[in-house]
Amino acid sequence: MARHDARNWIGLFCLVSSILTDHGVMGQRVKVEPEVLSYPGQTVNLRCAFTDATGIQLTMVTWIYEPKEGERINIAVLHPSFEPNYPLSPMKGRVSFSPSPPDLASPSIQISNVRMTDEGKYVCEYATYPIGNEQGITNLIMLAKPQNSASVVTVEAGTKPVVVARCESVDGRPAAKISWVTAATGNGTVVSKAGNDNTVTVSSEYRMIPTPADNGKDISCVVAHRTQAKPESFPLKLAVQYAPQVTIVGYDNNWYVGRTNVVLTCQATGNPVPISILWNTMSGVMPDTVQIKGNELKVLKVDEAVNTTFVCEVKNRIGTSRDQVTAIVREPSVNPSNAGVVAGAVIGSLLALLLVAALICVLVTRSRRQQQGYRANGGSDMKTRIFGGGKKASKNGTSGGAGSGGVGGGNNNGPIYVYNESSSHQGIGEKNNHHQPLTMGGRPEVVTTTPTAQDILLSSELDEAERRKFDELEEEERYDHFGGGGPILQLRPHNDQEDMIGDYDDDMESHRDGSVISRTEVYV
Structure with a gap:
């Protein structure tokens, strides 16, 4: 019983294999291009041919349009006994057999002034005797080169994620792919929507929590599309606005009475650029020996009045910031310029000692020579x-x-x-x-x-x-x-x-x- 069942399964497998093989061989007789690319407004050629008609009678050829959504539509029919026929379809008036007159062995067609809506499957179907119908399918892919662009969004430094840059690929076919390249910490979002004439518009936004340190960082939007030889890149710089950041430099903790021409510099960064810099003291009284010019505070001569706290206040459209430094006036120190004089005196003394020693040596030597007599x-x-x-x-x-x-x-x-x-x-x-x-x-x-x-x-x-x-x-x-x-x-x-x-x-x-x-x- 088991042996009989095994034989039945083997016989069934052989029958199915034979049917599939015959179908594959016959399916290969109709030759078409698997995929054809075209842009709107161009003329596209859809080729079709029956390669081996030995022992087979070719009766009729029909071209069928199969959109992605909707029913199949006959757009062109060729019979040896009749003239070519073009049924009512979206392609009527724009489709024709080529070359003319047509031949059943090679019934190719052309569609002029193609539209984005012409995209879909085109089936070349033969009616034959005695094997029945044979067909080949070509995919027509309509391409539309998109209009790509990118821009930054000026934001203020904060604590919540906001959109800092946008990138867009408009009216492309197929849909473009957008990516971001940046050292800033954030992520991009992508949104697609259908456009006119069966095109697609893709938009992307980059979101992050902006900080003052992110201002000026590089960010690039990269758009990849089938119509482009290579991805298109849009380099940008982040624009983050923030209140001024202020630092006073120049104090060396060595202000002594009598020292002259010491300078404090108020360094400030901000976006937008600071519009005002104001020097003041904690007591509100500026010493008489102080001279202010822009972001520099110059002390012409250090005295006890300079023993105070200096404040630099910087303002821009976002806010106001300040920094301060407390100057401690010390007792007069040795003038560093005297070091050269002291060094010169020491060196001169050493040279004088060496000279005296040399003179003594000469005298002793001379005395010894005289003593020899x-x-x-x-x-x-x-x-x-x-x-x-x-x-x-x-x-x-x-x-x-x-x-x-x-x-x-x-x-x-x-x-x-x-x-x-x-x-x-x-x-x-x-x-x-x-x-x-x-x-x-x-x-x-x-x-x-x-x-x-x-x-x-x-x-x-x-x-x-x-x-x-x-x-x-x-x-x-x-x-x-x-x-x-x-x-x-x-x-x-x-x-x-x-x-x-x-x-x-x-x-x-x-x-x-x-x-x-x-x-x-x-x-x-």
Whole structure:
């Protein structure tokens, strides 16, 4: 039983498929354009053809108009045995077969001066034998290019949504599509209504809660329509009116007594543009040193009278707004211009100190170079210098006259400074005439040591008078002023003293007092 039912269903499916296939094949025999576009006033061609009439007799062709609303109407009939016929219809007088004379195999028609009401379906229907009627359907779409426009609506800032811009597409076919592009927060509404001659008018409004910050923002209405190659855009700017917004700038919280030419500026924005700016004070009394010009208040010289609150009041058609700033007058501060003078003085002082330091360095260097002249040649010899008019000592160290053992004439009361180069750690000492006797060759001797000229100059034990005395003595030695009253002192290296023994007579020198003293030895 189940198997029998399955067979019945399969047979039914095959029959339906066969019927649909035959119908589709036959339906494709009538060739038409699925869609035709036209504008009002133009002439439109609606083509139709029977592609394969083999074994089929074409009896008659009828064109039928099927509006969107209403009944079907025959507008053109073609029979091989009769003349073309155009029944009564809205297209009568404007419709005809083309080309002429007409042919059943290609019975196309044309409609001149088309109207917007001509839009709808047009059916090309064949009466044939033996397969019956065959047809093809063409949609005639009437196009009307709309008139597009957009505008802003001037509004006042508030708290409720209002219409701030409008956009409209008038008498278009088909209906246009409108959209909004903006950074403002809101939404658009769209309304469509039928126009004349089967056209459509589309209107859109953009609504939002306007604020002062929205004034001047960009907003664009974009209209898209089938008759346009690309959407049409209308850029606009929102117009939001609001009371002035006021701000006073220029106060730096550093108004001190005596400061001059400080300026306060009253900055105000508003829509419409402010018509008046008024400066005042909270006390109602404007200081005498204040000068007002437009939105600027200039204080020529700050004094105690400026220690007040300044008010700027701005007005436009929407309302009045104000701002205020309280000036606090301080004690006079250091003139910033003195900073340059102070800096210059400091820099000048530093330069002067550097110059003095450089001069000292030069003098010290020069002094050291001069002191080099006081050094004697040799590495470890004992060098002596006696200040005053004392006599030279003999080679054997005995004091007195030439070769005598006693103390000779002359002044031997000056201090004797002793320095030994071979022992640099030995200090500088001062010896009076109380000498310590030493034995040299069986006879008592007095040995004294003195520092070099450099050590004497660097020693803190010498005062300025001694240095001058030393310089005078050195000058006498340098130029050998033998005509002086005191004895002439001469320093010789130790190795030269040994050679002097053979030339005793040449080494001796006579003095004014009649005594003869060795040049190389100093007698104490």
